[in-house]
Amino acid sequence: MTPAIPLLTRLGAASCLAISGVIHAQLYLHGYRMLPGVGPAFLLQASGALAVALLLALNTTAVLRLTAAGLAAGALVGFIASRTIGVFGFLEYGLEPEPQALISIVVEATALVLLATPLRHPRHGQHSSPRISLWQA
Amino acid sequence: MSTPEQRPEGMSRRQLLRHTAWFGAAVVLTVTGGEVISHLGGTPAPAAVAADPRALRFVQVSDSHLGFHGPANSDVTGSFARAVDEVNGLGFRPDFVMHTGDLTHLSTPDQFDQVRQMMRGLRTGQVFTVPGEHDSVDDHGQKYRAMFGAGTHGDGWYSFDIKGVHVIALVNTLALEKLGHLGVDQLDFIRKDVAGLSSDTPIVVFSHIPLFAMYPAWGWGTDDAAQALSYLRRFSSVTCLNGHVHQLFAKTEGNVTFYSATTTAYPLPHPGVGPGPIPVTLPAGQLGAALGIRDVTYQPGQHALALRDLRLADRKPS
Numbered sequence: 045m046t047p048a049i050p051l052l053t054r055l056g057a058a059s060c061l062a063i064s065g066v067i068h069a070q071l072y073l074h075g076y077r078m079l080p081g082v083g084p085a086f087l088l089q090a091s092g093a094l095a096v097a098l099l100l101a102l103n104t105t106a107v108l109r110l111t112a113a114g115l116a117a118g119a120l121v122g123f124i125a126s127r128t129i130g131v132f133g134f135l136e137y138g139l140e141p142e143p144q145a146l147i148s149i150v151v152e153a154t155a156l157v158l159l160a161t162p163l164r165h166p167r168h169g170q171h172s173s174p175r176i177s178l179w180q181a
Numbered sequence: 182m183s184t185p186e187q188r189p190e191g192m193s194r195r196q197l198l199r200h201t202a203w204f205g206a207a208v209v210l211t212v213t214g215g216e217v218i219s220h221l222g223g224t225p226a227p228a229a230v231a232a233d234p235r236a237l238r239f240v241q242v243s244d245s246h247l248g249f250h251g252p253a254n255s256d257v258t259g260s261f262a263r264a265v266d267e268v269n270g271l272g273f274r275p276d277f278v279m280h281t282g283d284l285t286h287l288s289t290p291d292q293f294d295q296v297r298q299m300m301r302g303l304r305t306g307q308v309f310t311v312p313g314e315h316d317s318v319d320d321h322g323q324k325y326r327a328m329f330g331a332g333t334h335g336d337g338w339y340s341f342d343i344k345g346v347h348v349i350a351l352v353n354t355l356a357l358e359k360l361g362h363l364g365v366d367q368l369d370f371i372r373k374d375v376a377g378l379s380s381d382t383p384i385v386v387f388s389h390i391p392l393f394a395m396y397p398a399w400g401w402g403t404d405d406a407a408q409a410l411s412y413l414r415r416f417s418s419v420t421c422l423n424g425h426v427h428q429l430f431a432k433t434e435g436n437v438t439f440y441s442a443t444t445t446a447y448p449l450p451h452p453g454v455g456p457g458p459i460p461v462t463l464p465a466g467q468l469g470a471a472l473g474i475r476d477v478t479y480q481p482g483q484h485a486l487a488l489r490d491l492r493l494a495d496r497k498p499s
Binding site for chain 1 (some may be wrong): 435
């Protein structure tokens with residue numbers, strides 16, 4: 045794998061996370077901030093996703109990748125819960141609100157796939173580049 | 182060979198510091214970003230809203246069931262008195278208080294008289310009501326309308342404007358089979374009522390039974406609500422507030438947000454939990470946390486209403 049590929053993968057994951065953050069921020073401002081429990085969760089997801097997306101674009105430290113994956117997975121779990129058992133008594137149906145719901149689950153799932161993609165990362169004293177996972181330190 | 186700096190089975194101290202630094206940066210940026218986003222929302226401080234004469238503030242109280250006797254709440258009158266006390270202790274005078282139905286448990290004249298007397302203790306601009314099915318047990322709502330129906334249309338529905346907000350109070354408890362029902366006359370009223378309104382007028386709709394399908398198997402929905410909501414689709418902000426289900430719940434459908442309120446009497450099970458919507462007896466000391474009131478604020482220029490649900494648990498009757 046060429047060095048450009050891990051960089052593109054990382055930037056792709058960061059971009060997806062940033063889009064998720066922007067969508068959650070937009071929905072938070074649009075009215076979700078008024079929902080008990082859900083409002084603070086949207087604010088945390090939006091600010092956390094934007095912050096980690098920025099840092100992920102600068103560095104690929106494992107703690108950032110794990111945090112990014114946690115934010116993306118958390119948003120997806122919240123989406124599923126809000127269509128099934130409810131979140132803090134809040135329930136939505138289908139892909140409402142449009143188009144934010146669909147875009148959000150696509151970019152969050154894509155971010156998880158990109159973050160799970162193994163990278164080649166050169167280490168000191170090694171001529172070859174062993175495969176490491178994004179989940180590894 | 183392993184050293185404190187570099188151990189093959191774990192990360193080095195340097196790596197640990199690096200991870201900690203990046204995680205710390207993420208936390209700092211998250212907190213900073215959260216501050217920025219929350220300020221972009223422009224939600225004014227509660228004190229500022231209370232002092233703003235343009236802001237609409239009202240209270241929703243629901244399902245008081247005066248006359249109920251049972252282990253789920255052996256003193257519904259005392260609970261309602263605490264709710265009144267809580268409204269009066271909010272620290273501001275609400276523009277109005279809306280009771281979203283089931284004021285009484287069995288629609289007796291004594292129960293209606295008692296609830297009216299108690300609501301006279303509310304320190305507010307006006308008191309409004311919509312009927313619940315318990316307020317029309319044996320007379321299709323005649324005693325309810327005699328007590329609370331002055332100035333209403335049809336079987337007790339009405340609307341009014343206050344501080345730039347259009348309020349619609351609906352009756353969906355009189356013709357119910359299993360689900361709530363509005364009926365042709367009331368649907369026609371809604372259509373005509375909103376026909377002349379600008380699409381940027383905030384709309385607030387009150388009803389007893391939810392206008393969304395919260396749990397139709399228990400009758401927690403209104404069979405012809407879709408028709409009513411179709412008249413409201415063009416408005417940018419529609420908020421529907423209901424009672425009946427005795428628990429907090431929220432849901433969005435496009436431009437419409439639905440909020441179910443809790444009760445001042447006794448809790449009901451969550452949808453589908455147990456054989457049906459029968460009163461839940463909570464362990465001693467836990468009832469107050471399940472009861473409450475809701476205050477709602479609309480600040481001109483804001484898209485959505487701000488809701489705050491308050492429990493009765495922490496307040497003693499005066």
